[in-house]
Amino acid sequence: MMTLEKFEEASEKVKEVILATNLIYSEYFSAQTGNKVYLKPENMQYTGAYKVRGAYYKISTLSKEERKKGLITASAGNHAQGVAYAAKIYGVPATVVMPTTTPLLKVNRTKSYGAEVVLYGSVYDEACQYALKLAEEKGATFVHPFNDETVATGQGTIAMEIFKELPTVDIILVPIGGGGLAAGVSTLAKLLNPNIKVIGVEPAGASCMKASLEAGKVVTLPTVNTIADGTAVKTPGDVVFPYIQKNIDEIIQIEDQELIVNFLDVMENHKMLVENSGLLTVAALKHLKCKGKKVVSILSGGNMDIITLSSVVQHGLIERGRVFTVSVLLPDRPGELVNVANIIAQMKGNVIKLEHNQFVSINRNAAVELKITMEAFGQEHKEQIIDALRKNGYDPKQESPTSLYQ
Numbered sequence: 001m002m003t004l005e006k007f008e009e010a011s012e013k014v015k016e017v018i019l020a021t022n023l024i025y026s027e028y029f030s031a032q033t034g035n036k037v038y039l040k041p042e043n044m045q046y047t048g049a050y051k052v053r054g055a056y057y058k059i060s061t062l063s064k065e066e067r068k069k070g071l072i073t074a075s076a077g078n079h080a081q082g083v084a085y086a087a088k089i090y091g092v093p094a095t096v097v098m099p100t101t102t103p104l105l106k107v108n109r110t111k112s113y114g115a116e117v118v119l120y121g122s123v124y125d126e127a128c129q130y131a132l133k134l135a136e137e138k139g140a141t142f143v144h145p146f147n148d149e150t151v152a153t154g155q156g157t158i159a160m161e162i163f164k165e166l167p168t169v170d171i172i173l174v175p176i177g178g179g180g181l182a183a184g185v186s187t188l189a190k191l192l193n194p195n196i197k198v199i200g201v202e203p204a205g206a207s208c209m210k211a212s213l214e215a216g217k218v219v220t221l222p223t224v225n226t227i228a229d230g231t232a233v234k235t236p237g238d239v240v241f242p243y244i245q246k247n248i249d250e251i252i253q254i255e256d257q258e259l260i261v262n263f264l265d266v267m268e269n270h271k272m273l274v275e276n277s278g279l280l281t282v283a284a285l286k287h288l289k290c291k292g293k294k295v296v297s298i299l300s301g302g303n304m305d306i307i308t309l310s311s312v313v314q315h316g317l318i319e320r321g322r323v324f325t326v327s328v329l330l331p332d333r334p335g336e337l338v339n340v341a342n343i344i345a346q347m348k349g350n351v352i353k354l355e356h357n358q359f360v361s362i363n364r365n366a367a368v369e370l371k372i373t374m375e376a377f378g379q380e381h382k383e384q385i386i387d388a389l390r391k392n393g394y395d396p397k398q399e400s401p402t403s404l405y406q
Contacts, residue, residue: 034292096115100119198249284297
């Protein structure tokens, strides 16, 4: 059972390995939402995520015999690093099975802590089944990333820290993948204050917990599809599910598109790199119907590889209207390209890329296609540029930008 005594024990134990992640008051998100918003930056944690808490506490409770057998786990990345780091401290071998889609950054960092990494399956659930098989074959001790009360207790120590800093907190927003973090945080939060509201947040493309709560039992999604790879889980944990049923007040689902915009918001306003799963609780802030409440968003991790980072930034700029592409048809005669460029320049637009296609029509005098990708200050400025092109006799058609800076 996850008891207050166990949470207190875990809180003392994890102090041996964690970094202080003090609450950050967000003026930006407070102004945006009408609530007093605080961020719990577990993205700044050692190993880049909260997972080291549960992994370290779990391993600390194992017997010497269990540790000698070696540890094995499955993870989409953050738990992998937590187990690898904790195993290194205890001097025991660790094997981690990770989905083949795991970002390279998480794979390499897991290896850097001395763990053996095996890539298997396209999603966490497939990697987990293979890890369980390996554990049985090798006789190793399996450390589940979320479906374990001891692991969940370690994760729940986050709530202890929140209450110490902000005893009057009204709402805690917690990401949900398999349910370990949410179970630990919500259980301890309710033990400390039965009136607090704990809201779980999961990606719409991997909403296994919401489906399970609605069914009244653990269910498995046929597929998952989300950029929030750390919460891309088909089946939530059956061990932690009763804690979720009892202590989570509500589930908010977030579309991937919302995460992209919030990535830029956090980066620009708080100068922090937060991975997509960690942004779930930030995106959920705008879904809250309350005002004037003290709200804590748990930023669960910050492990994002450069390719994903680049893609999210570009899509975020497009979503905000900071970058856009239009195509116009113009006669193939000298001066037309300069004329279009002058209109954009007068409107303070900045051209990134031009594509001049003379073969869009057999009649080049009537129709040469010009695709222009440019930067604007935002949606309003973008519309002003498009309107200026239209008033000067062009008929701009908006298109989806391709790779922006090539």
